[in-house]
Amino acid sequence: MLLYDFDYERAGGIEDAVARLASLGREARAIAGGTDLLPNMRSAVAGPSVLVGLGGIEPEPPVRLPDGSIRIDALTRLADLVDAPLVAAHAPLVAAAAHAVGGNQIRQMGTLGGNLCQEARCLQYNQCHDYQFVAGCYKRGGDCCYAFPQNKPGVCWAVHMSDVAPALIALDARLDVVGEQGARRLTVEALYTGDGMRPLALAGADLIRAVILPPPPPRAGWGFHKATVRGGLEFGMAVMAARLVLGADGTCAEARIALGAVRERPVRAESAERLLAGAAPDEGLLARAAAEAARAASPLPHHGFSKRGLTDAIRVHLKRTLAAALERARAAG
Numbered sequence: 001m002l003l004y005d006f007d008y009e010r011a012g013g014i015e016d017a018v019a020r021l022a023s024l025g026r027e028a029r030a031i032a033g034g035t036d037l038l039p040n041m042r043s044a045v046a047g048p049s050v051l052v053g054l055g056g057i058e059p060e061p062p063v064r065l066p067d068g069s070i071r072i073d074a075l076t077r078l079a080d081l082v083d084a085p086l087v088a089a090h091a092p093l094v095a096a097a098a099h100a101v102g103g104n105q106i107r108q109m110g111t112l113g114g115n116l117c118q119e120a121r122c123l124q125y126n127q128c129h130d131y132q133f134v135a136g137c138y139k140r141g142g143d144c145c146y147a148f149p150q151n152k153p154g155v156c157w158a159v160h161m162s163d164v165a166p167a168l169i170a171l172d173a174r175l176d177v178v179g180e181q182g183a184r185r186l187t188v189e190a191l192y193t194g195d196g197m198r199p200l201a202l203a204g205a206d207l208i209r210a211v212i213l214p215p216p217p218p219r220a221g222w223g224f225h226k227a228t229v230r231g232g233l234e235f236g237m238a239v240m241a242a243r244l245v246l247g248a249d250g251t252c253a254e255a256r257i258a259l260g261a262v263r264e265r266p267v268r269a270e271s272a273e274r275l276l277a278g279a280a281p282d283e284g285l286l287a288r289a290a291a292e293a294a295r296a297a298s299p300l301p302h303h304g305f306s307k308r309g310l311t312d313a314i315r316v317h318l319k320r321t322l323a324a325a326l327e328r329a330r331a332a333g
């Protein structure tokens, strides 16, 4: 489908963008790199009549704040995030996750904020839009679900595919959000509603201004894996990010595990984290934690992958991801 005509307003700064979005109302949408929004407009998944452009706002480079946390501007292009020396040195998990997104062209245009706020995906909803010319699905205002015909009216199981969100959740990052009522902080987990119809807990004029990574604890190690069929320019089958923190005695003081591309939102694997916390980690424990995470995630079948296949992929790859995190944590100690 051809892209329809729309108006465009170039914002002079984030606060200006918020003010424009607030005064334009529901017809307007912010656009950063446009790599998610424009294809969605072409396939009539989104239909704003005005775009408020963030592309003219120069992002501030990542900085270390006085308390040791790191502030990353939400308008930072993913390619710049991958290359930022501060991020590589202090948050390599974020750099690895940003590098996993799409291909180089997508990373040159796509931004951190846009990655977190991308639309959830479903083979029928986003891609095979031929169907949708016959009758729209619930998410397009219609009265059926092609992917899960047994779904109750209004229930959408489109999957959130951000590669970066699981990494930020594993690092316990916070978002600096600006809206009509001013600025507020929220966790990355709180950004997501878990409702495929409306995946983000943001009001119409809300924009993410920055991501704040807390200071990394000592003896911490990270792991990241994006399971894909081809390993190239591809959305993930399942995405996993983990951070393990070891105590002075080598036991696991803290575990944070997050999974992406499994449900309508990125999910924390809290029951698996509890298995690890306080225990002496060995191969058997990592395998049990990975199996528990896969079970608890209960992944939605998506993009042709079965629930069983996705569960197995998480179980196998998460064990390796945890092993990588443990090795790094031991090396850091």
Ligand SMILES: Cc1cc2nc3c(=O)[nH]c(=O)nc-3n(C[C@H](O)[C@H](O)[C@H](O)COP(=O)(O)OP(=O)(O)OC[C@H]3O[C@@H](n4cnc5c(N)ncnc54)[C@H](O)[C@@H]3O)c2cc1C
Pocket (backbone or CB within 6 Å): 029, 030, 031, 032, 033, 034, 035, 036, 037, 038, 039, 054, 074, 075, 078, 100, 101, 102, 103, 106, 109, 110, 111, 112, 113, 114, 115, 116, 117, 118, 119, 161, 162, 163, 164, 206, 207, 208, 209, 233, 234, 235, 236
């Ligand atoms: C071929 C292809 C492959 C892709 N592969 C991947 C992949 O492997 N992994 C992956 O995660 N994504 C992938 N994407 C999705 C997308 O390109 C990226 O997630 C990208 O980071 C989106 O950023 P953007 O700046 O282009 O977002 P935009 O398209 O500009 O915006 C996306 C949404 O976020 C909102 N938004 C943008 N900035 C902000 C902000 N600061 N605050 C609040 N809302 C905001 C917009 O209003 C819009 O609704 C792919 C896309 C394509 C076309």
